[in-house]
Amino acid sequence: MSDNASKNTTGHVWDEDLAELTNPLPNWWLWAFYITIIFSVVYWIIYPAWPMGKSFTKGMGNTITYVNNKGETKTTHWNMRAKLMKETNEAVAAQKPWFDKVAATPFEEISKNAELMQFVQSAGKTLFSENCAACHMAGGQGKLGLAPNLVDDSWIFGGTYEKIQETITIGRHGIMPPKGGSQINDEQIAQVANYVLSLSGEPHDAEAAKAGDAIFHGEGMCAACHGPDAKGIPEMGSANLTDKIWLWADVPGAPDQVAKVKAVSEVITNGLSRGKMPAWGGRLSPEQIKVLTVYVHDTLGGGK
Ligand code: HEC
Ligand code: HEC
Structure with a gap:
């Protein structure tokens, strides 16, 4: 036992x-x-x-009063969503004096005001990651074939405060017709592609490039949009073809001369209309756009 x-x-x-x-x-x-x-x-x-x-059962705790997205004031029983809305309302109210100050201050003075710039950096970063980073990437460095780099000092549509503000407000859509709207044949396309590559010191066939020069400034009609110096015209959003920056033709990713000529020839043959920068005028307030303008111009850097 x-x-x-x-x-x-x-x-x-x-x-x-x-x-x-x-x-x-x-x-x-x-x-x-x-x-x-x-x-x-x-x-x-x-x-x-x-x-x-x-x-x-709604509970007998405190009610919550908040303003919803449509601007309507609502009072409801305690719940997490209303609590979040109320906190958002408070955060927006706390930021409002700052947005108003940015709206009332000329661009150049904002950039010299350390306090305002601190606000631009934090509010701009949030706005940028919520609205812009999907295409321009988190740091604004852009992506070939998707959206341009906003960090460098090369601008397709102009890099002044006013131009950047206009770009964000009304959007942009650079269009290049197939073959630039001309009737050039495949051989001429290859020649003008060699000329374009020569402008930025890429590997190319010198003889073909010479013929391409004549086409660029003649029957190819390229100079009409890209300018006689091929540096691009900001009003048209035509690319600067003399720098090492490519947005659509994958020249940097092409391993050799043949592939580079092919990459540029493809863009010339097919033209471009993929590049569409949405308009934010209806979606963001003018103050938010102004903060983003200063953020792109000064915080990301490269503004003119
Ligand atoms: C759907 C993708 C997309 C989103 C989202 C987007 N962009 Fe863009 N953005 C583009 C494209 C594409 C271009 C180039 C358009 C072209 O070349 O025709 C562009 C161009 C620009 C330019 C002009 C660059 C230059 O070199 O002139 C600025 C400035 C700019 N975007 C800022 C912004 C800001 C700020 C936001 C957020 C509010 C934003 N973009 C959101 C796709 C986008
Ligand atoms: C009607 C105006 C127009 C004509 C004509 C034109 N282009 Fe363009 N081209 C553009 C625009 C606008 C862009 C930029 C599109 C964008 O960013 O969305 C562009 C872009 C390009 C690009 C791509 C650059 C990059 O960053 O990847 C190349 C290459 C190019 N053009 C070459 C030419 C050549 C060569 C010709 C002549 C056969 C020509 N273009 C004629 C307007 C034009």
Whole structure:
């Protein structure tokens, strides 16, 4: 016989000597249990809790008043969504004096005001990551075939405050017709592609480039949009073809001369209309656009 017999047991024995004791629960445990029950009842009374048909108990805690996205003031029972809305309202209200100050200050003075620039950096960063980073990447460095780099000092549509503000407000859509709208044949396209590559010191066939020069400034009609110096015309958003910056023709990714000529020839043959910068005028407030303008011009850098 085991010594279990001397204790309070339920009388069940397993494996000859395993018995179930009937000791009372420890008091600390019991009280913790009662407290959780009391807590849950208090919680049911204060907060939304039980489903009731198609509705639920709303709780008797404080109501929350907030302004929704449509500008309507709403008062409702306590809930996480309303709480978040209220906190957002407060954050927006706290930022409003700053946005107003930016709106009332000329661009050049904003950039010299350390306090305002601090606001531009943090608010601009949030606005940029929410609205722009999907295409221009988080740091604004852009991506070939998607959206231009906003960090460098090369600008397709102009890099002054006013031009950047205009770009963001009304959007941009640079269009190049196939073959620039001309009737040049495949051989001429290859020649003018060699000329374009020669402008930025890329590997090219010198003889073909010479013929391409004549086409560029003649029947290819390229100079009409890209300018006689091929540096691009900001009003048209035509690319500067003399720098090492490429947005659509994947010249940097092409391993050799043949592939580079092919990459440029493809753009010339097919033309371009992929590059579409959306207009933010209806979606962001003028103050938000102004903050973004200064953010792009001064914080990302490269503004003119
Ligand atoms: C859907 C993708 C997309 C989004 C989102 C987008 N952009 Fe753009 N952005 C473009 C493209 C594409 C271009 C180039 C258009 C072209 O070359 O025709 C461009 C051009 C620009 C330019 C002109 C660059 C230059 O060299 O002149 C600026 C400035 C700019 N974007 C800022 C912004 C800002 C600020 C936002 C956020 C509010 C934003 N973009 C959101 C795609 C986008
Ligand atoms: C009607 C105006 C127009 C004509 C004509 C034109 N282009 Fe363009 N071209 C553009 C525009 C606008 C862009 C930029 C499109 C964008 O960014 O969305 C561009 C872009 C390019 C690019 C791409 C640059 C890059 O960064 O990847 C090349 C290469 C190019 N053009 C070469 C030519 C050549 C060669 C000709 C003559 C056969 C020509 N273009 C004629 C307007 C024109």
